[in-house]
Amino acid sequence: MSVSYVLDQVRARPSAAVPLSSPLEPAELPTPALVLNRPALQRNIQKMAAFLSERGKGFRPHAKTHKCPLICAEQLSAGAVGVCVAKVGEAAAQIAGGVEQVLITSPVTTATKAQVVGELALLAADLNIVVDSVLGLQMLQRQLPQAARLGVLVDLDVAMGRTGTRSVETALELIERVAADARLTFRGVQHYAGHLMHIEAFAQRREKSLALWSSVAEMIAQVEAQGISCEIVTGAGTGTYNIDTEVDALTDLQVGSYIFMDEEYRQINGAAQSRFEDFEVALHVACTAISQPRDGAITVDGGYKAFASDSVAPVSDELAGVQFYFAGDEHGVLALPKGEQSVRLGQVLQFVTPHCDPTVNLHDYYWIQEADGLIHSMWPITARGCAW
Numbered sequence: 001m002s003v004s005y006v007l008d009q010v011r012a013r014p015s016a017a018v019p020l021s022s023p024l025e026p027a028e029l030p031t032p033a034l035v036l037n038r039p040a041l042q043r044n045i046q047k048m049a050a051f052l053s054e055r056g057k058g059f060r061p062h063a064k065t066h067k068c069p070l071i072c073a074e075q076l077s078a079g080a081v082g083v084c085v086a087k088v089g090e091a092a093a094q095i096a097g098g099v100e101q102v103l104i105t106s107p108v109t110t111a112t113k114a115q116v117v118g119e120l121a122l123l124a125a126d127l128n129i130v131v132d133s134v135l136g137l138q139m140l141q142r143q144l145p146q147a148a149r150l151g152v153l154v155d156l157d158v159a160m161g162r163t164g165t166r167s168v169e170t171a172l173e174l175i176e177r178v179a180a181d182a183r184l185t186f187r188g189v190q191h192y193a194g195h196l197m198h199i200e201a202f203a204q205r206r207e208k209s210l211a212l213w214s215s216v217a218e219m220i221a222q223v224e225a226q227g228i229s230c231e232i233v234t235g236a237g238t239g240t241y242n243i244d245t246e247v248d249a250l251t252d253l254q255v256g257s258y259i260f261m262d263e264e265y266r267q268i269n270g271a272a273q274s275r276f277e278d279f280e281v282a283l284h285v286a287c288t289a290i291s292q293p294r295d296g297a298i299t300v301d302g303g304y305k306a307f308a309s310d311s312v313a314p315v316s317d318e319l320a321g322v323q324f325y326f327a328g329d330e331h332g333v334l335a336l337p338k339g340e341q342s343v344r345l346g347q348v349l350q351f352v353t354p355h356c357d358p359t360v361n362l363h364d365y366y367w368i369q370e371a372d373g374l375i376h377s378m379w380p381i382t383a384r385g386c387a388w
């Protein structure tokens with residue numbers, strides 16, 4: 001892969017809003033269409049930002065959820081200390097879209113990706129990346145230009161078994177190597193426990209998350225006993241946003257899905273309710289009823305190419321109790337109660353996404369719905385794809 005070719009491709013992607021010359025009714029959209037309700041988005045951002053700042057915690061939202069520099073700008077203007085991205089490709093797209101404060105939350109281990117990080121570090125004022133192996137760190141060091149500056153965090157794993165090191169010795173060795181390189185600055189540590197985010201019962205989620213954080217705090221204490229300070233201790237997600245704020249060591253939260261909400265999150269318990277409704281559903285996929293193959297079934301024009309299908313089914317709040325079944329790449333079938341004709345052909349229905357992040361990744365644009373209910377603009381999903 002030629003790094004400059006790939007970066008040029010990413011830089012050529014649109015990132016500015018596209019105003020519509022005349023607003024559209026949601027029913028006029030070319031479906032399936034990803035509809036983002038801007039007032040709900042803004043309320044979610046403000047609510048999370050206020051919740052964290054009242055508890056003395058930083059807001060470092062994860063942009064893997066939305067992949068959109070315009071949304072990063074809204075989060076940064078609400079007080080975010082920076083944004084996270086999952087991968088180097090997402091970082092390239094966000095930086096090309098004008099976002100400067102970025103943390104890449106997955107390690108890299110190849111020369112190609114390290115070279116991209118090196119290029120990006122020359123462009124962004126505050127680029128940071130996690131490391132969890134000496135090999136990965138050395139790869140970055142080999143490719144980083146002399147003039148580049150890169151913040152480094154050590155990724156710690158205590159239970160998830162995805163990325164991160166469980167060894168304090170490895171963490172200390174990485175920190176020592178970072179300290180010896182003038183281009184690098186040790187910023188702190190990351191711990192993310194994604195496997196806990198959707199535990200249904202709040203009390204159980206809380207107990208497990210706090211237990212893991214207490215192991216992380218012990219690892220941090222061993223690092224700090226060597227006279228090293230961790231300026232940043234980052235992690236957490238939407239499922240533990242109101243749990244992990246209890247952790248003294250944690251400096252900022254990497255919350256992602258709260259911004260849109262999805263059916264996976266709606267199905268877990270909130271702190272005091274049976275449904276997790278702390279944030280509003282701001283994102284829907286609009287689909288049109290296009291066929292009625294038989295009584296009791298109606299086909300809509302959204303299937304695997306419109307909704308990520310790695311979890312639950314899409315849900316329409318307009319049609320209580322109606323089950324959606326995937327019917328291939330382009331279609332879904334709604335099972336209507338027998339004899340009921342609550343959906344007519346040509347009708348546009350809004351579906352809550354099963355899992356917001358991979359659903360967003362299937363679309364090129366958000367159709368932006370304003371307070372008057374009309375669609376006024378399109379926002380490009382600049383980092384769509386960019387899974388590298």
Ligand SMILES: Cc1ncc(COP(=O)(O)O)c(C=O)c1O
Binds near residue numbers: 238
């Ligand atoms: C490292 C990391 N941090 C934060 C998040 C955000 O999680 P959520 O979308 O549950 O808020 C994710 C999501 O997968 C993640 O991988």
